[in-house]
Amino acid sequence: MPGSRRNFLEAAMPISLALGLPNVTAAQSKSSTPSLPRQSQALVELFGLKYPIFQAGFGTSTTVPLAAAISNAGAMGAIAGLRIESAKDTVQKLKAATNRPFYVNILLALQAQNPPAILPAVLEGGAQVIQFSWGLPAREAIAMIRSNGAKFGMQVTSKESARMALDLGADYLVCQGTEAGGHVQAHRGLFETLPLVLEEARGKPVIAAGGIGDGLGIAKALSAGAGAAMLGTRFLATVESAAHPDYKRSLIGAKAADTALTMCFQDGWPAAHRVLRNQTFVNWEAAGCPPPGKRPGEGDAVATRPNGSKLLRYANQSPMVGYEGRIVECSLYAGQSVEMVKDIPAAADLVKRLWDEYGAAGGRKRKA
Ligand SMILES: Cc1cc2nc3c(=O)[nH]c(=O)nc-3n(C[C@H](O)[C@H](O)[C@H](O)COP(=O)(O)O)c2cc1C
Incomplete structure (x- = not known):
């Protein structure tokens, strides 16, 4: 593994700044329409979302019905753990099931090549957002994404890995904390890492992942400066996920x-x-x-x-x-x-509930 790629995965965090959640910096509209925090408003506009909520790409337990339900409900659905033989077809099925945004997760550490062989397949299938985790995409991969007019994001876990992702031109960052379920790339807790990644991102959207399972958690993440919250375990426990x-x-x-x-x-x-x-x-x-x-x-x-x-x-x-x-x-x-998992709801009901909880937690609602 080339040094810079290893550094990306291993980049250690500097000692954190003292914690303390900043206040929600909601851009108060002069009209009566309430609004999201400014950075979150920018993120939903960038992707064409209703809500600043992302499904995590939780491997083979993601399904087309799950991602479609989440996207159709106004959040960002995700598909992950795709196999080369069926990747294009799966993305096409998802595109047929929703005309709203979704992303395809590619876990680079488990790919045999970089650019990953699966990338052209998902782009041909019509993927418009690719999210990489566990590695740095090769420049050829980024060129492929750009030539298809698509965006890409990268999971980061430190100031240093954020810098590497931004140097590659990532459109957004996912800041993962050690609270996360599944494979944990992070070395520090979410709210320790997030301020450092936000500082490095200088206005590029940052999505918070790890330990968020309800509207209060979403409100905390947005209040700390994230543009959106990413939820894995909570969406895994839904009717449409493929978990047993x-x-x-x-x-x-x-x-x-x-x-x-x-x-x-x-x-x-x-x-x-x-x-x-x-x-x-x-x-x-x-x-x-x-x-x-x-x-x-x-x-x-x-x-x-x-x-x-x-x-x-x-x-x-x-x-x-x-x-x-x-x-x-x-x-x-x-x-x-x-x-925060108390039941196994339909994914669309969960998105609505999360948004209601966000509002009740003091988050600012906007007209959907
Ligand atoms: C069952 C499961 C499988 C996961 N598989 C992947 C994966 O394939 N790729 C990836 O980038 N992250 C994967 N993750 C991590 C998520 O992207 C995300 O960081 C995590 O779910 C956030 O924490 P939370 O589960 O507390 O919401 C997985 C998480 C879970 C729970």
Whole structure:
């Protein structure tokens, strides 16, 4: 991996500025129409959204119906974890299901090449926003995006990685904090990193991700200067996501302290991740967090996929609808935002609820 790319992933955060959420800097309209904070208003206008709410690209648990429902409700839907064979078709299906904006997430660390082979396919399918995480896109990838008139964003975790993304011309940044569910690129908490990324961004839109699961969390993120909030775990627990029903049910009622940032489920991708502390995790922790080869129950097939292949205990794949077996012993990715998961609503209802909660939390509503 070239040095600059490694630096991007490993860029350490300077010691944070003292925290304290700035007041909402709402651009008070002179008319009676209320408005969003200024930076958020700019972001919704940039993308043509109604609400400054983004779905996170949570891998293969994203679905076309989920992204379409979120986009049609006025937020930013997302599709991720695409396979090269079906990527173009999936994006075309999503375009047919919504005429509103959505983005395609490409996780660069898991791509064999850079530019990723999947990029031309999703652009041909009509993707207008590409969001990269876990790496820096090659300049050829950016040229491809630009020649299709598309925008791109990048997940960053520090001032330094923000600078690298901006130097590449990113249209927006996603600032991830360690509260996040799934694989965690971040090294610091969201509200520690966000001010540093905002300072570096100098007006470029920054979206806050990690631990946000309700309207109050969205209000806090916007109040701290983010243009929008990105929610993963909360949207995972919806009717339309492809997460296994037992996985969704296990999210309900869990507390932030029921999650752990760990290397437990590292098979397939040895990177840090936040999961629910399930039986597999608890047994592994009790054994002293041993490395591969020495883990309790290693080699157990805990679930079977619809195609008959086995999901092993420490695999990095979370269980999806159609899997059978001991689902709750698989890797159950969840952010600290799991604390806000109380039910499994339809995604469009959730968007509306989040917006109502945002208003009740003191956020400023505008006419949708
Ligand atoms: C089940 C799951 C799968 C994820 N997969 C991806 C992924 O494929 N690509 C990515 O960039 N981030 C992925 N993430 C991380 C999200 O992009 C985001 O940072 C995170 O969900 C935000 O924290 P929250 O879950 O507390 O909202 C995943 C998160 C979850 C919960």
